[in-house]
Amino acid sequence: MGTLFIILIVVGIVLLLLGVFVEAVKFLLWLGLVILVIAIIAWLLRSIRSKS
Template identity: 70%
Template sequence: MTGLAVILLIVGIVLLLLGLFVEAVKFLLWVGVFIIVIAIIAGLMRFIRRQT
């Protein structure tokens, strides 16, 4: 699960940066933000499960 969260985080950051630098593909900015949020939620879920 951690590997998936890390991969999602990296892909999200890449898409976020690509969306910032390329004006024609502005939707990538939002896709990157969405993927980063999913990665953070997955990481938090793993952290919470480890605590219980």
């Protein structure tokens, strides 16, 4: 019974850490997409202004 309890604790901790890691990756993915869109808009504005 003791080893089953230890295995359940370890599995629970691993799943908790994995959940936190996945949420962090999701946040960083959205942050990267926002930065990419801002960079594209800035590049377009700069290229439009330099032509005129």
